Amino acid sequence: MKTKGFSDLYLVLSLVFCFVVFQGSVHGRLLSISKPKPDNAAPFARWLVSQSSWGVLNTISSDLGGAPFGNVVSFSDGLPGKGRGIPYFYLTTLDPTASNALKDQRSSFTISEYPIGTCNKADPENPTCSKITLTGKLRVLDENSSEAKFAQTALFAKHPEMKDWPKDHDFQIFKLEIEDIFMINWFGGPKPLTVEQYLHEKMNEHSFIL
Amino acid sequence: MKTKGFSDLYLVLSLVFCFVVFQGSVHGRLLSISKPKPDNAAPFARWLVSQSSWGVLNTISSDLGGAPFGNVVSFSDGLPGKGRGIPYFYLTTLDPTASNALKDQRSSFTISEYPIGTCNKADPENPTCSKITLTGKLRVLDENSSEAKFAQTALFAKHPEMKDWPKDHDFQIFKLEIEDIFMINWFGGPKPLTVEQYLHEKMNEHSFIL
Numbered sequence: 001m002k003t004k005g006f007s008d009l010y011l012v013l014s015l016v017f018c019f020v021v022f023q024g025s026v027h028g029r030l031l032s033i034s035k036p037k038p039d040n041a042a043p044f045a046r047w048l049v050s051q052s053s054w055g056v057l058n059t060i061s062s063d064l065g066g067a068p069f070g071n072v073v074s075f076s077d078g079l080p081g082k083g084r085g086i087p088y089f090y091l092t093t094l095d096p097t098a099s100n101a102l103k104d105q106r107s108s109f110t111i112s113e114y115p116i117g118t119c120n121k122a123d124p125e126n127p128t129c130s131k132i133t134l135t136g137k138l139r140v141l142d143e144n145s146s147e148a149k150f151a152q153t154a155l156f157a158k159h160p161e162m163k164d165w166p167k168d169h170d171f172q173i174f175k176l177e178i179e180d181i182f183m184i185n186w187f188g189g190p191k192p193l194t195v196e197q198y199l200h201e202k203m204n205e206h207s208f209i210l
Numbered sequence: 211m212k213t214k215g216f217s218d219l220y221l222v223l224s225l226v227f228c229f230v231v232f233q234g235s236v237h238g239r240l241l242s243i244s245k246p247k248p249d250n251a252a253p254f255a256r257w258l259v260s261q262s263s264w265g266v267l268n269t270i271s272s273d274l275g276g277a278p279f280g281n282v283v284s285f286s287d288g289l290p291g292k293g294r295g296i297p298y299f300y301l302t303t304l305d306p307t308a309s310n311a312l313k314d315q316r317s318s319f320t321i322s323e324y325p326i327g328t329c330n331k332a333d334p335e336n337p338t339c340s341k342i343t344l345t346g347k348l349r350v351l352d353e354n355s356s357e358a359k360f361a362q363t364a365l366f367a368k369h370p371e372m373k374d375w376p377k378d379h380d381f382q383i384f385k386l387e388i389e390d391i392f393m394i395n396w397f398g399g400p401k402p403l404t405v406e407q408y409l410h411e412k413m414n415e416h417s418f419i420l
Contacts (some may be wrong), residue, residue: 054322055323056280056320056322058280058318059278064390068278068279068316069278069343070266070278070318070319070320071343072334073334074335076335104273106278107279108277110282114282114325125264125284126371133280147383161333171419182279189304
C-alpha cells in the first residue's frame with residue numbers, strides 16, 4: 001500500500017507538473033505571438049508596446065516656431081518578455097528631438113500595430129488596426145543610475161547595432177514619463193486606460209515563458 | 211537628294227524617338243521599383259513619400275497642456291505614380307488630430323522607410339534607413355474645390371476602404387502645407403532640401419511609365 005501510495009502520489013504530481021508546464025508554455029506562447037482581446041485595454045496596450053521596436057517621438061521645436069516635430073526612433077521597454085511599459089530611447093543632441101526635449105520636455109510617442117503585421121487587411125487608419133500615443137515628459141537619465149543601466153541593457157538587447165554607434169555622437173538614454181494614454185484598438189473611440197492601469201498590468205510577469 | 215534628305219531625317223527622328231521612349235521606360239521602371247541614390251535629395255524624398263501609405267501626423271494638443279500629439283494616419287499624395295508630394299488626409303473631428311488642427315494649424319507629418327521593406331538589416335533609427343518629417347500647417351480643404359476632388363480620388367485609390375467609412379463621422383479632407391523638410395537618408399546629418407526643390411522635382415512627370 002505504501003508503495004502504491006507513492007506511485008499514486010508520483011503519478012498525480014507528474015500530471016500536475018505536466019499540466020502547469022503545458023499551461024505555462026501555451027500561455028507564454030500565446031501571449032508572445034497573439035494579441036490580447038481589444039476590451040482588455042491594459043494588456044493590449046502593453047502587448048502593442050512590447051511587440052514594437054520603433055515609433056515616432058514627438059517634441060516641440062522652437063526652431064520651427066513651436067511646431068510639433070515628429071521623428072522616427074527605436075526604443076525598448078525592457079528585455080524581451082520583460083517589458084515594463086516605459087519606453088526608453090538612445091538619442092544624441094546632434095538630432096533635433098533630443099535637443100528639443102532638453103529645452104521643453106513635453107513629448108509624445110506614437111506606435112502603430114501595422115508594421116507588426118497583425119492588422120490583417122485593415123487600413124493603417126482603420127480603428128481595428130491599433131495605435132497608441134503615450135504623452136508625457138521626455139527626460140534624459142543620469143548615466144550612472146540603475147534605471148539607465150536597465151534601459152541600456154533593454155535597448156541593446158532589442159537593437160544590437162546600437163552598442164556600435166559612434167561614441168563621439170554622445171548618445172544618451174532618455175525615458176518618456178507617461179502622463180496620458182490614447183489608444184484605439186477597435187470601433188467606438190479611444191479605450192479608457194489610466195497610466196496606473198497600464199503600468200501595473202502584470203501580463204509581463206507570467207507571459208513569454210517560452 | 212530630296213528623298214535621301216527625308217530618309218535621313220526620318221532615320222534620325224526614329225532614333226531620337228526610340229531613345230526617348232527607351233530612356234523614359236527604363237527611367238520609369240527603375241524609379242518605380244528602386245529608391246534614388248541618397249545624394250539625390252529631392253527625388254529621394256518624393257520617392258519615400260509616394261511609396262508610403264501611412265505615417266504619424268503631429269498636432270498641438272491644448273487638452274494635454276500644449277503637448278505635441280502624434281497620431282497614426284493614412285495619406286496619399288496622388289494617384290499611384292502621379293504623386294505631387296503634398297500629403298492629403300481623410301480625418302474626422304471625432305479624433306483629436308483634426309480638432310487640434312482646427313484650433314492650431316502647426317503640424318508635422320513623419321514617415322519611416324522601415325515599413326516599405328527597403329532598409330535591409332539596418333535598425334529603424336540607423337541613418338541609412340531613411341525618414342522624413344514635413345513640417346507646416348494642417349488645413350481643411352473646401353469640399354467643393356478641385357484640390358479636394360483631386361485629393362479624394364488620390365486617397366480612395368490608395369485606401370479603398372475609405373469610401374465606405376461611416377458618413378456620420380463627417381470625414382473631411384486635410385492637407386499639409388509644407389514649410390520645412392527634415393530628411394535623413396544616409397550618414398552626415400539631415401539632407402539640405404528646400405520645399406521648392408521638393409515640390410518642383412519632376413520625377414513624377416516622367417517616371418512610372420511602365
